[in-house]
Amino acid sequence: MSLFIYNSLSRTKEKFEPFNPGVVSMYVCGPTVYGHSHLGHAKSYVSFDVVVRWLRQSGYRVKYIQNITDVGHLTDDGDEGEDKIMKQASLEKTDPMEIAQFYTRSFYEDMDKLAVMRPSIAPTATGHIPEQIALIEKLMATGHAYEVEGNVYFSVKSFDDYGKLSGRTDQEALQSGIRVGLRSEKRDPSDFALWKKADERHLMKWNSPWSIGYPGWHLECSAMSMKYLGETIDIHGGGMENKFPHHDCEIAQSEAATGKPYVRFWMHNNMVTINGVKMGKSLKNSVNLKDIFRERDPLVIRFFILQSHYRSQLDYSESAIKASTTGLEKLLETRRRLHQQQTGSGEFDVSPFSMRFTEAMNDDFNTPVALAVLFDLSKAINAALDRQEGVSERSRKEVEALLDYAGKKTLGIFDENNRELNEESKEDTKRIGAIMDILFELRAEAREQKNFALSDKIRDLLLVKCGIEIKDTKDGPVWSEK
């Protein structure tokens, strides 16, 4: 069974095979670190995390690069905009590098909670100024770039395929009537900056052959992608809103420089919306992850994200999150039950489920269908456990292996890394277990004497005061932490 990936460039699903057998080179646009991450970041990086995980499960070695943009790109492509990181630095009365460091750490904190695996390499833009300058020099030498008073621009006319990703190929039509005459310095209004001269008050700046300045905002991805993955890479991922101009510019400058295809598969994930409207910082409707995590289990958020396809918009609402909480709990409950219940003699065939799961994942990472398979499995296994003959030890092991493979390793929704027990809490768990045994005994006595008021009181108080839930099953009482 082969993997098919939707390629934004061809707008079709294509059979995926890496350029170099066995090894996948993958680059995903990382965050600009000038604020805490929001739900949109979560959707993006969870989606690509599953892509990486699935490629690895499929036997590929994946070299996964995800950059950190720590140069504040302008809020405007002209000269009028402000540097976002610098702006935040002055707001917080500190310097840009501290801002970048602070929010980089914040980003990883949140991603760790979401069970997003760290990239193989996380290069920063500021750490790759020489590479970016070298790329500009190459473009200058080949006549694709030109300098005007310390600024360097890419000449869009010099690259025939400009706009092929977004479908914006007719530059004349695009530019007619739009901000004409705003800048006379560029030869063509569509030309974009590769290097900008810094003014006095600009804090992040570097020496270059053209001026003391800073790189243009499309440049870092090309430079770092080529440095770590080579001139042609297998997969480049990013948000849909970056198709134009960011990715089209990346293609132009990279392919103009190397004469080779830059990316074989372009993958774009869709937006998170709130009441049908895009979530964005500038729109003041963004949902901060740290805020959500105070109320919700991060893995519920991960599950919620994976319940829709990465290329679909995801609409956020309290009720949707609640539904996901209950849904994920159902799967976890099945897993617990399977683990706790005594073994029987019944045989259970997992192969149809594992085949359907693989099929779903191979179909452009269709996680909603993959999850539906897990729900079907959950139902089937619960039904089997309800039966007199139960489930045999061998079958139990097989189901557990599939749940581990699908739910934990691939989708990451059972990933309890963020609550990994240390030695101290292991001791605690042991002690709680002993206490629970005593309470079970007392409760059993009460129930035998039909003193249900007492047995219910034990159950209710444990839930309310300790967050421990008791369930009376046919195999006796079980407890779990809520």
Next chain:
RNA sequence: GGCGAAGUGGCCGAGUGGUUAGGCAGAGGUCUGCAAAACCUUGUACAGCGGUUCGAGUCCGCUCUUCGCCUCCA
């Protein structure tokens, strides 16, 4: 205006020609002292209008509506 995506049952959300997606919520039932969990039963949805076809959420056309990009943005 240009480029692109989308409209599915109460809500979320899959599905590129023919068989039940799935989750949540709701209703009825089984089990249980009760509760919880679980299981069983239950919903004839596909924006509208035409067309293609033996057969269409699924293909084509038109209409309506929504959303994204065209400034930074996951």
